Amino acid sequence: MAVRVGVLGATGAVGQRLIQLLEPHPEFEIAALTASESSAGHTYQEAAKWRVDSPIPDEIGEMTVTATDPDDVPDDVDLIFSSLPSSVGAEVEPGFCEAGYIVSSNSSNSRMAADVPLVIPEVNADHLDLLEVQRDERGWDGALVKNPNCSTITFVPTLAALTEFGLEKVHVSTLQAVSGAGYDGVTSMEIIDNAIPYIGSEEDKLETESRKLLGEFDGAELNQNSMAVSASCNRIPTIDGHLENVWVETEDDLTPEAAAEAMESYPSLDLRSSPDPLIHVFDEPDRPQPRMDRTLGNGMAIAAGGLQETPFGLQYNCLAHNTIRGAAGASVLNGELLLENGYL
Incomplete structure (x- = not known):
């Protein structure tokens, strides 16, 4: 029997990706969709300005959107996926955990809290024991687990593969797609024929x-x-896919x-x-490429x-789809890990 799940912030860009990934998922059944007060009471078809590259599933389009409040989510929902803005997530996610819900969240709030597991399942599944x-510390019946930032998810699995050589220094320069800023995050006048060498925080x-991810x-x-x-972050005019240049210095050759x-x-x-292989390594010098x-x-x-090899250690490039692996897909994968480990 499929686990009944809810999506907080279901009308946003990551919420839409979550629906796209969850609707055909054999282990999960979407049972609740929440959004802002202005969307509550409308069907999802009416509330969402759908921008994902597949149609809204018929059953999802007919569901009624509720307010983002534990009292408006059915008691038989076992897992909540959160794609809320961090300021909203900081306010409402603890309430869902107190009410007994397990929350797999993409929102940035609380990622660095000492008792909140920040998880990439292939890298640090054991951190779920946090x-x-x-x-114990918060007295919750529920629980909160986070996936990392989309740009962090892109390069950390490659670092995890190199930990046996003794990681000492890492520098990463990112070339991040505009979808990472959300639909209204970067205007066309800002980004066309341009690159922006700063992304706040x-x-x-x-x-x-x-x-934290590579800790013990x-x-x-x-x-x-x-x-x-050390990191430097740049916004470039690609739609999806964060490309990153990485330099690594290690203790061993x-x-x-x-x-x-x-x-x-x-x-x-x-x-x-979880894909197999997790990391695809190209021999061609001009790969990977976002498109x-x-x-x-x-x-x-x-x-x-x-x-x-460079004077600054090993240099390589890496790439991940920022709204799938870097956001919605990461939350779904954490949900699968929670199920696998008996939390649902």
Whole structure:
């Protein structure tokens, strides 16, 4: 029997992607859709300005949108997917957890909280055990798990594949698609024939989230990875797919050949949304490219290429689909991990 789920912020860009991924999912059944007060009471077809590259599923289009309040979500919903703006998520997500709901959230609020697991299942599934600490400290019957920022998700799996060489210093420069800012986030006059070398708070997210993701949980607390990370973030006029240039310095010698082998052999998981292989490594020097490679593994794979030695360590490029792997798909994958681990 499928797990009944709800989507908070269902009319937004990530909410729409969540619906696209969840509607055909054999393990989940969409039972509740929430949005702003102005959308509540309308059918989803009426409330959502649909922008995803497939039609609204008929049954979803006819569902009534409710307010984003635990009292308006059916009691038999076991899992909540949150795609709320972080300011709204910070206000309402704890209320859902207090009411007993398990929340898999894409929102940026609380990602760095000491008792909130920030999870990429193929990288740090064991961090999910932080939920026991969280429940003890907060007295929740429910629980809150986060997936990282879309740009963080792009490069951290490649770093995870290289941890055996002793990560010391990492620099990443991102070339991020406009969809990462939301439909109204960047105007055409800003981005056409242009690149914007600043994305507010993005650099801090890459630098801090990556160290948390690659840290070690000792059963009581999470110790962050000691590597030094610096980031520079740029918005470019591609629609989907974050491309990133990465430089890595390691304690042990690391050749391009050894790095490629480590990435190619890095394991996937036996979860429906986890692609196999997780990391696809290109031999061609001009790959990966957003338009050509963002949908690898149904948009859930990480692509890497251009591996070479430089005076600043190993350099390579990596790419992920920012609204699938980097957002909605990451939340769904965390939901699958919660189910696999008996939280649902």
